[in-house]
Amino acid sequence: MNERQRARRPGGRSARVAAQVHQAVTDLIGERGYGNFTVGDVAAHAGVADSSIYRRWGSLETLLTEVALTRLNVQSPMPDTGSLDGDLRTYAAQVAREITGPDGPAVLHLAVALSSGGKQGLQAGAALSAERIRQLQSMLDRAHDRGEPALDALDVLDHILAPMYIRVLFGVVPLTPDYIDGLVDRLLRPRPGSLSDHGGP
Template sequence: MNERQPVRRPGGRSARVTAEVHRAVTALIGERGYGGFTVGDVAARAGVADSSVYRRWGNLETLLTDVALTRLDARSPMPDTGSLDGDLRTYAAQVAREITGPDGPAVVRLAVALSGNGEQGLKAGDELRAARMRQLQAVLDRPRERGEPAPDALDVLDHVLAPMYIRVLFGLVPLTPEYVDGLVDRLLYPRP
């Protein structure tokens, strides 16, 4: 018996629904904050049925995790400039643009809120941190393969990424290129 599998087209209606639902979530996070809306609110804002959201994501926490992972996972390729200095500066600049973009602050607040909200929230926080650490490790592995000494991923997190996230969370933006480069300088070229 030859069972036919549904053909999924990249793009198409499914991609449009996902994009609209994600936009609705980030808009609602920006307006009302975490916990200030329901699946029904998201569906209404996105122009889809509640059942579509439940069918695809199951519940609000799973949807919020998907939005945060998608937005903070920065699908852009990891930089390969030929040097640790160049790679780290380029990566830090990408992260700065990502977290200060139109939806950036709302998504950062969402990630923080998710990681402190019960077992599912802790899992979401773990997934977000793991995604960011995979990116960071990819940036650091390439220089090591070339024989360049590279800092530990947690050092980059503590000295470059964390200050940027804190500034976004407390509204201390913009993250100027000079500020971001200064974070990288302090990590790579510490003064005695």
């Protein structure tokens, strides 16, 4: 087994280092905010060498993108309950748990910052958005294959994720089960004439 294969092997020291580095990034975002720390700061906080971070991630922006993707649960399998209603409710509750956890607000601020930074930051933010939409689309495609009415991934972002993100970013918590279910209800069963009513003029 060569060095690259050993580095990619799941578990063991490689996984522990990744977990330490991810936590260091999250802590520094919470303490200092985006753009106010370096790879060296991350390495020192994580107790690893700078070279380990550069060798594995290549740049700070790449590392930050991976942290956001992982901590926002973007790369986790989508729920498959057998109905779009069940999938959306399970998914929304899952996202709510993630973003209201100890590191949730810091990671949300990171995601927002990535989308409004310089060239590399914009690329990182675009990668984050593209992965979220790809993930949502897989759930919606499955619903369509079952014969359920089709939704657009951006509808889910606008009507379920965005309101929860805004509440957490502005400290309007908790996200109660009734609130989360209400977001899903308004998307799937919009009131006539409401902004969510896709059958409007």
